[in-house]
Amino acid sequence: MKRLLLIIWLLFALASTGYAQGGMNQMNTRAKFKSMYILNFTKYTEWPAAYKQGDFIIGVVDDDDLAGHLETIAKTKKVNSQNIVVKRFSSPSQVTKCHLLYVNGSAAEVEPYVKKAKEYNCLVVTEGKGMIDRLSAINFIVVGTAIKYEMNRALFKEQDLIVSNTLENLAAKVINK
């Protein structure tokens, strides 16, 4: 009993002087939100007929957390009736045919990937300032503290992608140039 009381006293002391509660839940909170956005983007975009067969390929550049979430999605979800396949890239030369490519970085870093992606009917999704003007059809931005997206209708058209009104209406900003 004495030992038990000692333990209780020690717990009290720990609670009063240290950080006794369970630790911080480690998670890349942004990656999951972005993966959910990406899944929604696929629902409101229509690819050319040739892209409606076979696997639905999502390319991810240098973002293991996001790729991980998308791989989890791929296990249970489909885009229309197509199985989702996630490909991880770390250099522009690795980029092959994708339905959607996510790339994050400075304009100089992103540009070579975009150039490669444009060889296909690929929806390019980025995150960064100035991307929406000429590089990507969809760009993640932060509005207040929330992740939102902006879109460039002209770049959808350039890639022969049809975007739904819903996606446009929910965007924080839409440009057409």
Next chain:
Amino acid sequence: MKRLITIAVVLLLMVPIGLRAQLDPVSLALRAYQAGDLPKAQELIEIAVDDDNFNKITKTWYFRGYIYKDLYKQAKEGQSKKQSFEYRDASVESFRTTVELEPQGELVEDCNNSLKYLSSTIYNDAAFALDTNNFEDAQRLYDQYQDITTVTNPEMDLTQRTIEFKLYKANKYSALFDAASTEEDKEKYSQKVTEVYKEVLSLDSNNISANYNLAIHFYNQGVNIIENMDYDTDFETLFAIQAQVMELFGAALPYMKKAYQLNPKRKETLVGLSGIYFGLNDIEKSEYYQEELKKLQESEGNQ
């Protein structure tokens, strides 16, 4: 015990001869007590406290205090906890009545010593109740401990001890929150955690553990929501959940900032601030605290 017998003999001599001649219930209770017959002593002392001829006499309550104290000691080893608590309560009541009847009397010091002993057992039981998630009993016992200590040691500042008690209580609620399997339980325990940490902060706004742990509690709630989100959530729901999560991260921030202000060299706090800012999508600030953490780790490595 020896001290009690000495005092008892002196007190017995002070009892009016008339009463002694009739072998009053107090004297008989004392005899039974000395003979080790506690149930008999209890029965007789209860007759005495119900009798107006004896229940205004200090020694009646004083002996009653000892009888119940011994009953408590005996009961806590074997019988039910409830029974032992009842005996202890009766003992405390008796010693306190003794002091109230004669605040300057010679028995005060002895009564206070007994009360101190009993209050220490009450505090231990409060801790034990808390350890077994028996929160109502824990609070009741702690309040009782506090109440007695205010009388036996009026100079003592109980704030720190109350904070320790509450921090431990919040920790226990936090563990229940983590283990809860239903939304209802999660909500219930979450509210308790928040409530108790805020109580600590109302006693000491600079309490680093309460600030840090409350921040972590808010932050982890937000992360739990994200973790449990279905990937196939539509835009509308996604926006709503995101707003809810940001509110929780926003609630965490001032407490983590305060913890940082109180101790800028604590690694956990730097990790916390970096994580919260990351959650709030303020990458610049998140990276700033990551950098601070790196510097701290490097400086520790150089020492």
